Amino acid sequence: MKITLFLILIYLGGSTLLVAQEEETKSRGTLHNFRFGIGPIAYKNYYSIPNGLAGGSMSFTYQMEKEHKTKKRDFLLRANFDYSYLENSKVLTTSEPLFRRFKIRLGPGLLWPLNLKNNQLHLQAGGNISFYGEYIYPTESGGKHIYHPIPYGNWSINCNALIVARYQAGRITIEESLKVAIFTAGFFPEFQYTPTSIDNSYYWDFLKINTISTIPNYRMIENKIAIYFPLANNQTAISWRISYNHYNFENSQKYIEHNLGVGIRF
Amino acid sequence: MKLSIKTIIPIIVILTACTDDIINNDASPSNIFRSFWEIMDERYVFFEEKGVNWDSIYFDYQPVFDTVRSNSAMIKAFDSILSHINDKHLSIVSNDGHYAGMFLNDTLHYSISFGKVYSTYDFSNLQTYSHLHLAQLPEGISYIRILPGLKKINVNDLNIRQYDYSNGLIIDLRDCTGGYMSGYNFCSIFLQDERVVFYKQTKAGKGHNDFSGLIPLKIKGENIIKKETPLIVLINRNTYSMGNGIASILKENTNAFLIGETTGGGGGSVMSVLLPAGWSLTFTQSKHYNLARKLIENGINPDIENIPLIDFWKEEHLDTGKDPQIEIAISILQTTK
Incomplete structure (x- = not known):
């Protein structure tokens, strides 16, 4: 809760700056962003963690942004890797994580400028296509506490709508981005998903697309606000990212991640 | 710009509140029982073979779990439920490691040296x-x-x-x-x-x-x-x-x-999930048949x-x-x- 309040304060602080500063935007060229973040997560899936678990996560993100001056659009390339642990403070026989979770997102996108007739506020809209994959598996401690825990995972290719608002306030840039999955196709475990078998042939089944869905049946929302300020010859960033996912096919999954990060842009 | 802040903050509050929707934090015995009953109701495979009326289990035992207060009393009540089902794959373990199930009671009468x-x-x-x-x-x-x-x-x-x-x-x-x-x-x-x-x-x-x-x-x-x-x-x-x-x-x-x-017996594969408050449930999630397409559960x-x-x-x-x-x-x- 304290972390949430702290993050809200950062958010409000950033938003205040947003309306206080004035300066013309310069051409952005090609930018490389590296970001590292940590934060809490709440996660559940119907199959292996039906009552949900809390935990922490850390993420590493690289994003390249390339401005195409003549076509007036930005090309994005993003790779994001998250590691999470899930624990249960109510389990008296262990204080170690019961599950670990890996998440990867990877893909290109395009953004076009929207004309607001405002020199300080720049709005871009576009979309990206991303490969999304996650895998949740029991730890050794989980295997000791839970007799036969089962791993769970899914992967998909998502078409996302993307909106980016960028406000140039002197030497500080405030950037708000919102990404929403519109269409998804991939492998999502079906009700009878049983990842234990005596032959390996079923692994091929996991590679096949078995589900195609659109919003609202598949909800994947990511919101990030970042404040960029110059440090040495680069731009340094503090950002807060919220990721939310909920799908309800034969098995369901729901999670929310808060992630406070620092990064560098050059 | 102020308008957008007013729009964004409720979204943040809503997303933060979602945490309670994700994690079942109610540690009461009746909630643990309810979660157990629901998971079994939707995912256990041998109700018909074991001749179990699962609805009557709910009506018989919900009042019990509404009144029990200790882990040992809950384990005793779960033991009683599992004895109705008579599936040695089924077990419940409390958050302090106590066990309810037929396996230890019924399978290992002796062991060979x-x-x-x-x-x-x-x-x-x-x-x-x-x-x-x-x-x-x-x-x-x-x-x-x-x-x-x-x-x-x-x-x-x-x-x-x-x-x-x-x-x-x-x-x-x-x-x-x-x-x-x-x-x-x-x-x-x-x-x-x-x-x-x-x-x-x-x-x-x-x-x-x-x-x-x-x-x-x-x-x-x-x-x-x-x-x-x-x-x-x-x-x-x-x-x-x-x-x-x-x-x-x-x-x-x-x-x-x-x-x-x-x-x-034991003709099926099992999996385990966590119940609220750190309890866990192991249940049979699939049936196994021999080549003659007969169950090997018995x-x-x-x-x-x-x-x-x-x-x-x-x-x-x-x-x-x-x-x-x-x-x-x-x-x-x-x-x-």
């Missing part, structure tokens, strides 16, 4: 692998014992070719109380080709009778033991789950002769039944190492050479 058996019957060249023992007996008879907890093994790593099994092999599944489905891969040493060895059936929906079709599961034979090799499989009541499955596969796919007692019958009294195992066996079932196996293999 294998160390004494090994010395009494002149076992030699004993090699111990993870959850598997390999040994030489006199007169060209070899011995393989599967221990509980067997996972997938690389059968080519077993030095079985170093052993003399010219007169036969004894595969001891007694007291093999279970393991992993991947442990079935052990059977590949007796098979010459890839073949379907059994079928599984899983839930396909939340209704009690929502099942998938029968899904064939295959094992690729490694052709290590020739099919003419005489095989004796020893089984007892403690042969359960994976042990039960291996007994079924060997009975149907090889010339194995089963000696001992009807196995304890056990595999031996070809030659030999049932020593439990007192024999607890007294004379422990004193002398005497093992009448292995004596029959040795005797048969000696006479068929």
Whole structure:
């Protein structure tokens, strides 16, 4: 809760700056962003963690942004890797994580400028296509506490709508981005998903697309606000990212991640 | 801009509030029971075979869990519920490690002292692998014992070719109380080709009778033991789950002769999930059928039944190492050479 309040304060602080500063935007060229973040997560899936678990996560993100001056659009390339642990403070026989979770997102996108007739506020809209994959598996401690825990995972290719608002306030840039999955196709475990078998042939089944869905049946929302300020010859960033996912096919999954990060842009 | 802040902040509050929707934090006994009941209601596979009226379980036991206060009282109530279902795969473990279930109460009435058996019957060249023992007996008879907890093994790593099994092999599944489905891969040493060895059936929906079709599961034979090799499989009541499955596969796919007692059953695979407050539930999530498409939940019958009294195992066996079932196996293999 304290972390949430702290993050809200950062958010409000950033938003205040947003309306206080004035300066013309310069051409952005090609930018490389590296970001590292940590934060809490709440996660559940119907199959292996039906009552949900809390935990922490850390993420590493690289994003390249390339401005195409003549076509007036930005090309994005993003790779994001998250590691999470899930624990249960109510389990008296262990204080170690019961599950670990890996998440990867990877893909290109395009953004076009929207004309607001405002020199300080720049709005871009576009979309990206991303490969999304996650895998949740029991730890050794989980295997000791839970007799036969089962791993769970899914992967998909998502078409996302993307909106980016960028406000140039002197030497500080405030950037708000919102990404929403519109269409998804991939492998999502079906009700009878049983990842234990005596032959390996079923692994091929996991590679096949078995589900195609659109919003609202598949909800994947990511919101990030970042404040960029110059440090040495680069731009340094503090950002807060919220990721939310909920799908309800034969098995369901729901999670929310808060992630406070620092990064560098050059 | 102020308008956008007003829009964004409620979204943040809503997203933060979602945490409570994700994690079931209610640690009350009635909530733990409710979660147990719901998960079982939607995902347990043997309601019909066990003749359980699951709705009446809810109405009978919800008032009990509304009043219990201690973990021990809850374990006692769960024990009572599980005794109605009579499935030894089912268990509940409290957040402080206490157990409710039929397995410990019903399966392990006794256990065999294998160390004494090994010395009494002149076992030699004993090699111990993870959850598997390999040994030489006199007169060209070899011995393989599967221990509980067997996972997938690389059968080519077993030095079985170093052993003399010219007169036969004894595969001891007694007291093999279970393991992993991947442990079935052990059977590949007796098979010459890839073949379907059994079928599984899983839930396909939340209704009690929502099942998938029968899904064939295959094992690729490694052709290590020739099919003419005489095989004796020893089984007892403690042969359960994976042990039960291996007994079924060997009975149907090889010339194995089963000696001992009807196995304890356990024809399905299990998984475990956390209930609220750190409790956990283990339940059967799929049914296993033999090649004749019959459930193996109620056990595999031996070809030659030999049932020593439990007192024999607890007294004379422990004193002398005497093992009448292995004596029959040795005797048969000696006479068929």
